[in-house]
Amino acid sequence: MIVIGVSSGTSADGIDVAAARLESDGDLIRLTPLGHLAHPYSPDLRGWIRAALPPASTTLEMVCRIDTRIGQEFGEAALKAMEEFTQGRADLVASHGQTLFHWVGGSTVHGTLQMGQPAWIAEATGLPVLSDLRVADVAAGGQGAPLAATLDTLLLGGRSEPTAALNLGGIANVTVVRPDAPPSAFDTGPANTLMDTAMRVVTDGARDLDVDGALARTGAPDPDLLEYLLSEPYYRLGPPKSTGPELFGPDHLERALHEVGRPSDGDLLATLVELTAITVADALRPHGVTEVFASGGGTQNPVLMDRLATHLAPARLTSSDAWGLEGDAKEAYLFALIGFLSWHGVPGSVSDCTGARRETVAGRITPGAKPLRIPEPVVWTPRRLRIEPVRG
Incomplete structure (x- = not known):
């Protein structure tokens, strides 16, 4: 399947989006990078995000505005990647969103908040969207990070x-x-x-x-x-x-x-x-x-x-x-990989790394333009990842 991975990091300077072809072969996953682009936030949205980040205070009105606008701009970025790298065809968008707050007390994470309303991404692309990729791990006692593991x-x-x-x-x-x-x-x-x-x-x-x-x-x-x-x-x-x-x-x-x-x-x-x-x-x-x-x-x-x-x-x-992965694109491809895993019912976090009681399937799914059809969970456990060159 082809998955579009979309994210924005702690610096909140813009959106990274990557398209990947992913397939399984026993315990091996093959990932073919199809393309990556950096999509800057609009100046006003970037200003809103920066003004709301800790230790600043904010209002529920601004939370709503930020959540909506991030979703809209993520949707634009995902659609642009589809048009540029996949001839407009893809199966899923995996959106990390923008972290606005990571609630840590000592060595315990109590909650985490990533914004970017997925319904806007689904509307823009017509694709189902996997979002909220960290919360299941936190609920299982993990840090919800780093998902790069x-x-x-x-x-x-x-x-x-x-x-x-x-x-x-x-x-x-x-x-x-x-x-x-x-x-x-x-x-x-x-x-x-x-x-x-x-x-x-x-x-x-x-x-x-x-x-x-x-x-x-x-x-x-x-x-x-x-x-x-x-x-x-x-x-x-x-x-x-x-x-x-x-x-x-x-x-x-x-x-x-x-x-x-x-x-x-x-x-x-x-x-x-x-x-x-x-x-x-x-x-x-x-x-x-x-x-x-x-x-x-x-x-x-x-x-x-x-x-x-x-x-x-x-x-x-x-x-x-x-x-075979551009350094600036790695996290966007990471989220495409997690999208592929979750779509097939495979855990997208490593409990040895996050400290969770168990490994969890990441995210929640927002349907796209077509009826949602999720495949039966697979029986294989991925143990290896191979980056494949783009075929001509």
Whole structure:
């Protein structure tokens, strides 16, 4: 079947959409990437989302507006991908939505809220839509994150050496696969979110991206600020664990600058790059990984990648492009995979990684233009994922 995966990450800078052909062959799933595009949010919607993210307060009216508009813009993005990559034909849309709140208390997730009303996506595309992909795992006692473990464990399984997949979105998350132990996955802490916040501070809101790490390259880490930031207790929690802007939002950086003082702009960005590199490397070191496959927007920052390579050594730092998946597209393909699994009644989360009592089938389904016909649940259990080249 052909599945359209649609998502927007913690940075809330736009919509990633990917089309994939998926088929099963015993315990092997074959995924053929058909195409990926980035669809920016409209300026007013992006502003609404940013204004509603923690620690800000909002109103139910704005919640309704955001939920509606995200659904509409996700629908436009999914339809565009269908027209561009599948000649207008597909079987399902799997929509992660936009996370507005991840309710964490200590090491327990009590709830999670992803917005983007799926009825608008179904109306735009005519396809059934799988949405709310995290909630079943949370209800079963899991973190609801990182769902990337679903794809990572299938791709990395069978390796003879400990290996990790690293996603550098707003928050950094890792999946560790070892031949002698169950897989593990968790959020390590901030990746881009604090750097983006700092850029908005130093440019008075004009920019939220340090393109190519240009500003960070001009500075050096401030030791006092770095020490203060590294004192955050989250880094010492054991997995499973997950986090988001509820903890690592603008107020997190504001408190640090108030306590320690604000360094020069270049030193501020260099400090936040170093924070991400250190916390990722510290989180992976106990697992003895020999290779790390990186994906996500943070891979476009050469300063961050250089510092990660230094701190991760002797482990090798490699791009997930080596798998045949564009680093920026990996999460959209992940959600297409989860859509395929749920459609066939197969769990879309890895309980060893999320901490859930059991593995759950992800999401809820909104019918499309035609009567809904879900196949009988399959009897196979996927154990391997192979990325196939596009056939001519």
